[in-house]
Amino acid sequence: MPRQVDHDARRQEVSLIAAKLIAQVGVxxxxxxELARAAGYSTAIVSHYFADKRQLLLFTYQAAAxxxxxxxxxxxxxxxxxxxxxxxxxxPLDEERRREWQVWFAFWGMAIGDAEFAAEQxxxxxxxxxxxxxxxxxxxxxGKLPPNGDFDPDLAARQFLTLINGLxxxxxxxxxxxxxxxxxxxxxxxxxxxxxxx
Amino acid sequence: MPRQVDHDARRQEVSLIAAKLIAQVGVxxxxxxELARAAGYSTAIVSHYFADKRQLLLFTYQAAAxxxxxxxxxxxxxxxxxxxxxxxxxxPLDEERRREWQVWFAFWGMAIGDAEFAAEQxxxxxxxxxxxxxxxxxxxxxGKLPPNGDFDPDLAARQFLTLINGLxxxxxxxxxxxxxxxxxxxxxxxxxxxxxxx
Numbered sequence: 001m002p003r004q005v006d007h008d009a010r011r012q013e014v015s016l017i018a019a020k021l022i023a024q025v026g027v028x029x030x031x032x033x034e035l036a037r038a039a040g041y042s043t044a045i046v047s048h049y050f051a052d053k054r055q056l057l058l059f060t061y062q063a064a065a066x067x068x069x070x071x072x073x074x075x076x077x078x079x080x081x082x083x084x085x086x087x088x089x090x091x092p093l094d095e096e097r098r099r100e101w102q103v104w105f106a107f108w109g110m111a112i113g114d115a116e117f118a119a120e121q122x123x124x125x126x127x128x129x130x131x132x133x134x135x136x137x138x139x140x141x142x143g144k145l146p147p148n149g150d151f152d153p154d155l156a157a158r159q160f161l162t163l164i165n166g167l168x169x170x171x172x173x174x175x176x177x178x179x180x181x182x183x184x185x186x187x188x189x190x191x192x193x194x195x196x197x198x
Numbered sequence: 199m200p201r202q203v204d205h206d207a208r209r210q211e212v213s214l215i216a217a218k219l220i221a222q223v224g225v226x227x228x229x230x231x232e233l234a235r236a237a238g239y240s241t242a243i244v245s246h247y248f249a250d251k252r253q254l255l256l257f258t259y260q261a262a263a264x265x266x267x268x269x270x271x272x273x274x275x276x277x278x279x280x281x282x283x284x285x286x287x288x289x290p291l292d293e294e295r296r297r298e299w300q301v302w303f304a305f306w307g308m309a310i311g312d313a314e315f316a317a318e319q320x321x322x323x324x325x326x327x328x329x330x331x332x333x334x335x336x337x338x339x340x341g342k343l344p345p346n347g348d349f350d351p352d353l354a355a356r357q358f359l360t361l362i363n364g365l366x367x368x369x370x371x372x373x374x375x376x377x378x379x380x381x382x383x384x385x386x387x388x389x390x391x392x393x394x395x396x
């Protein structure tokens with residue numbers, strides 16, 4: 001493998017193991033040493049990829065966000081106006097996605113009192129909002145939005161982000177109370193309500 | 199002051215200082231020693247109130263939840279069917295309430311991989327849902343709900359909790375983008391939508 005590819009692939013691999021470790025034992029107890037043991041590498045090798053725990057968590061967060069983004073891109077690549085599909089891709093419907101959200105919760109916890117982490121979170125949220133506004137404009141162009149002269153795509157996008165984040169927090173700590181059907185019921189309900197409100 | 203009152207009051211005082219410290223420097227960097235310095239007590243005294251950092255964070259979380267509960271109780275004491283009032287009491291509309299939410303984010307971060315913290319969060323969420331169902335039943339009794347035979351108070355309560363948590367996450371990391379008026383606009387909009395959906 002070329003050097004750079006090897007480097008990137010290994011960082012990716014280590015960050016996946018970090019995500020699993022965070023979900024199991026919590027972010028406080030994840031150390032570079034602990035991670036090296038779980039990954040089967042020496043501490044020196046892991047330290048070569050991540051200077052410290054902060055950098056490790058930032059990378060793990062970005063990797064989780066990237067994987068969510070790829071699911072959304074796959075949906076929108078097929079149909080750019082598939083609002084329900086792209087919101088569904090973000091919900092914690094299975095274990096892999098619940099783990100992504102757990103990485104985000106850990107990151108939010110660390111972003112309190114950390115200006116750089118908070119800025120990263122802000123950028124991600126603004127990016128998701130722009131993506132949703134694009135989907136809503138595509139729906140409007142393809143005649144999928146009910147006729148509604150005063151419809152405000154920015155406000156609607158904010159409602160959808162509120163839905164996704166608010167649901168994820170509830171599901172995250174009580175998955176048994178939130179089977180996939182209940183999450184989807186809430187999603188469909190909110191989409192219908194939001195699209196029909198001026 | 200009687201001994202017990204003194205003990206409780208001092209724990210309360212120390213937990214308020216802990217909440218401010220978490221908001222400033224983040225939960226990772228809050229230690230019993232750091233907290234003692236900020237509070238002007240010796241490490242030994244603070245250790246007397248909180249055995250370790252986990253206990254400190256649990257107490258600080260419970261104190262923040264308690265203070266939110268008191269605001270809600272004050273609203274419902276005046277009128278048991280004031281849904282907008284009780285949801286407003288939970289929104290991060292001012293600095294004190296934003297700090298409460300920051301304590302909760304820090305707690306969520308620590309609750310990943312911590313079964314006891316996760317159970318506490320689950321209990322709080324279920325308690326808030328029961329409270330909202332009571333308010334919705336009171337609205338129904340006082341004729342404040344639009345006639346709607348199929349209205350499901352549990353589902354509506356879930357929508358309101360989704361709103362509050364989802365808004366708080368967005369406001370928490372981008373308060374400038376979420377002035378009080380925008381939060382209230384979103385709240386009123388969601389209340390109107392939710393109460394008019396079967």
